[in-house]
Amino acid sequence: MIEFREDQPRWQQVAAVLRQRIGDGIYRPGSRVPSENDLMQEFGIARMTAHKVMRALREEGAIYTVRGMGSFVSQPSDGSD
Amino acid sequence: MIEFREDQPRWQQVAAVLRQRIGDGIYRPGSRVPSENDLMQEFGIARMTAHKVMRALREEGAIYTVRGMGSFVSQPSDGSD
DNA sequence: AGATATTTGTTCGTATGTATC
DNA sequence: GGATACATACGAACAAATATC
Numbered sequence: 257m258i259e260f261r262e263d264q265p266r267w268q269q270v271a272a273v274l275r276q277r278i279g280d281g282i283y284r285p286g287s288r289v290p291s292e293n294d295l296m297q298e299f300g301i302a303r304m305t306a307h308k309v310m311r312a313l314r315e316e317g318a319i320y321t322v323r324g325m326g327s328f329v330s331q332p333s334d335g336s337d
Numbered sequence: 338m339i340e341f342r343e344d345q346p347r348w349q350q351v352a353a354v355l356r357q358r359i360g361d362g363i364y365r366p367g368s369r370v371p372s373e374n375d376l377m378q379e380f381g382i383a384r385m386t387a388h389k390v391m392r393a394l395r396e397e398g399a400i401y402t403v404r405g406m407g408s409f410v411s412q413p414s415d416g417s418d
Numbered sequence: 419a420g421a422t423a424t425t426t427g428t429t430c431g432t433a434t435g436t437a438t439c
Numbered sequence: 440g441g442a443t444a445c446a447t448a449c450g451a452a453c454a455a456a457t458a459t460c
Binding site: 346347348382384389406 | 443
């Protein structure tokens with residue numbers, strides 16, 4: 257369990273952790289990232305907070321989401337077009 | 338987007354707008370009124386402010402609320418009993 | 419076809435903290 | 440101190456999509 261700082265919202269801190277894991281390749285392109293339920297368990301946060309985390313990552317293009325399925329790491333765009 | 342006056346709280350001004358719409362039949366009895374999230378978007382207010390709006394309308398009997406569903410325009414009472 | 423479980427989407431209820439007036 | 444207003448956070452409930460059995 258991580259210890260949350262008080263100088264930043266929890267949802268931002270969790271988002272930063274997931275962003276790091278994606279960058280490190282722990283979560284690979286196309287593979288599923290933890291569900292909101294998983295995040296609740298791992299970080300001890302409420303579901304709406306987990307939802308906010310995923311929405312942030314989705315809006316910055318790091319993941320995409322399919323209802324009923326989960327969220328997945330986006331394919332990296334290499335800008336070759 | 339409406340422009341808020343400074344002589345009255347925002348939640349009262351938004352409540353007045355919704356009250357007007359109900360009176361005008363834009364929101365009809367039994368039909369759903371905008372969610373708190375909708376009000377956040379339309380009026381550019383915080384969720385707690387939107388919640389305060391709905392509570393005011395609920396307390397005056399203009400609407401009723403079901404958790405997880407939303408709020409609905411009350412059925413008019415014609416006093417025929 | 420139906421039931422069940424999982425997962426995300428959305429809704430309201432509530433509490434706390436901060437800042438401003 | 441109180442009212443207003445914002446953001447954050449947790450809780451609870453309903454809904455829809457997906458997959459499996």
